[in-house]
Amino acid sequence: MKHSLIQKYNVPGPRYTSYPTVPYWNEADFDYDKWVASLRKSFAESNTSEGISLYIHLPFCESMCTFCGCHKRITKNHTLEDPYIKAVLKEWHLYCKILGEKPIVKELHLGGGTPTFFSVKNLEDLINGIFSHATKHPECEMSFEGHPNNTTREHLQKLYNLGFRRVSFGVQDYSPKVQKAINRIQPFQNVAKVTFQAREIGYTSVGHDIIFGLPFQEILDVVDTIEKTKSLLPDRLAFYSYAHVPWIKGNGQRGFKDEDLPRDEQKRMLYEIGKTLLDKNGYHEIGMDHFALKKDSLYKAFENGNLHRNFMGYSASKTQLMIGLGVSSIGDSWYGFAQNVKNLEDYYQLLEWDKLPVFKGHILTDEDLIIRKHILNLMCKFETSWEEKGTYFEELPEVLLQLAEMEEDGLVSINANSIQVTEAGKPFVRNICMAFDLRLKRKAPERELFSLTV
Structure with missing residues (x-):
């Protein structure tokens, strides 16, 4: 990759798990009643035909990983588990009461924090409590994030018995020096153990998360990590850039100095070498930062044009409505977004008071819905079109002018009614999406909000 392109396009930019992105939500036009109305509308349109998705945030971790940008509470006090599970189920019951009819759950994901911080019994109570008020879709996909250091065989077996078939483990990097810097001491043997156990039990998709751009990380570290990954052959991989945003996350990302991080061309080299090795080992790029073997459902969804992206990341199972449960979770009715309070005491x-614990959100305009579709297409298909009714918007000519420069740089191919992201443009897909981001164009951030795109 040309160094000049890295310099040109390595600017702060969103990761586009939503459009509009959270800093551009119009909170002045959002309120509790509008969120409830958007939920009911979406539920009525889609529950019977496709079901809904559930994201459940389990925020507790026993130690702070300094690379992490997620909302978490650090504690070794496991007595916090029981009241939290009860609160999440109370929130779910409130949603079920609002929706009226029994939800059909097509996708359920446990994220964190560290879901495997919780005991097997409490996780079982959580899942049974969810489905005591819901129907499981025949094609329901259930997944969870497991920490290799504390995910037990009992965790894996019980969750499998409850219907989970997909698990992802955070690897990050196997270098002891890097692990020490990010406070995530995790030997390869621990990852291998839980990966093999998951396969023995019957999980159909095991994923690993790998990060490039971590402090003290060098080319040999990435090579070693991917070589070790090859020996375990996870079905899918997230290989993504470390998002260094200490001005947002505070002391959680201050376990090392800024100068300890690989920069610009050095960081991009880590990505290029890693991507080449993944391709050599049979992994196919199916979306921004995501790779999968051909047998995995995520790859098949990409090939069939059914890949979807939301606050849970990439999904092979699209639903119009996603409900977020737990502290800091974000829900998506397609017509609106709502985020729960981040403070545990406020959540309780x-x-x-029998109130949904939302504190901010956004109701999408007609323009938002059009732009959202284009950004989703670029993120999930590496292409988008404005040929169909309801896909054209007034500022499109200006967007195409900006894309013309990207076409000169070999990042996109522009046709009469569509654009395609080239192979060279895939690492810059966030920049390409930014060309469509009308809210970002109309009002530049007053302060640094986003990590660098490269």
């Missing part, structure tokens, strides 16, 4: 208090 609102539920005691």
